[in-house]
Amino acid sequence: MKKVLLFIVCLFLAAVGTVSAHAGHETKHVSVLVNGVTVDSGANHISSGKLFISLHSFARVFEKDVRVAKDNRTAVFNGKTLKEIRMYKGEPTAPIRDLAAAVGAQQVSWDAKTQEAYVLALPGGTIKLTPVVPMMGEHWANLQDMPIGPIYGVYKGKLVFIEYMVAQDDFIKGVSHPNLGGMKGLPSPSVIQTDIEFQEHGHEGFEIPHYDIHAYFITDEEQQLIK
Known part of the structure; x- marks a missing residue:
């Protein structure tokens, strides 16, 4: 009789364990x-x-x-x-x-x-333009928006910045660029920091003197880890 009771108890404990494991799988964060x-x-x-x-x-x-x-x-x-x-x-x-x-x-x-x-989830027509650039990430954009932008920085599948490139001559002549595209209609994280960098000789993709304006969604410490 004791052996029968012990066998029933073991079956009960095994069943409870199975249910708990299944429940844990369903409810894990x-x-x-x-x-x-x-x-x-x-x-x-x-x-x-x-x-x-x-x-x-x-x-x-x-x-x-x-x-x-x-x-x-x-x-x-x-x-x-x-x-x-x-x-x-x-x-x-x-x-x-x-x-x-x-x-x-x-x-x-x-x-x-x-x-x-x-x-x-970036605006329609946005494609990857470059591989990872140290301390920035990949550059994504819609070619129709180039060279001003917006340009989106992506690292390991995550959005890290939004960028605009404005010609130095535009600032000198007082040229305005109203209503530039961005994240309208899409979820957007908060901007944590902004870098404004003068490119005296320009760079590939915009070969004239201009300013690169990066609004970062990550901290400076996280930015430094991008390689």
């Missing part, structure tokens, strides 16, 4: 950022190897509306139909790559060590 802005929701989770994100929280950082079908199976976001909706903790969620595609994001990166997903 997943950090999600869009251009450095947090998509805050306890519904962000991993299921079957896919990262699902709170649909409403993701739409909120873009200040856009989302419509979820009555059967909770599909949704319309930014004019795109999302067909893989999963209800989790009472919230509709969708795969991060589907959401990124709906806003025309350039990249989605994942850091397994920190359990952090990062969506790089």
Whole structure:
């Protein structure tokens, strides 16, 4: 009898352990950022190897509306139909790559060590122009906006600065450049520091005397680590 009871207890403990492990997998913290802005929701989770994100929280950082079908199976976001909706903790969620595609994001990166997903969402037509430049990162832009910009700095998939290049002669002649493009309609982190550097002889891409104006979203210490 004692052996039977011991066997039942062991089965019970094993079952509890299995449920706990499964629950731990479902509820582990997943950090999600869009251009450095947090998509805050306890519904962000991993299921079957896919990262699902709170649909409403993701739409909120873009200040856009989302419509979820009555059967909770599909949704319309930014004019795109999302067909893989999963209800989790009472919230509709969708795969991060589907959401990124709906806003025309350039990249989605994942850091397994920190359990952090990062969506790089820059204006349409923005492409990578250079490899990593020390203490700056890659340079991305829409060729139609060159040479003034905006130019976006990206390092390891993350947005680190926005840049404008203004000719020295424009300052001398009092030329104005109103309403330059930027991050309108997109999530944007806070500017932490700004560098204004005079390029006496210009450089590749803008070969006349001009000023490079970098507004950084990272600290100077973080900037120095970019190699």
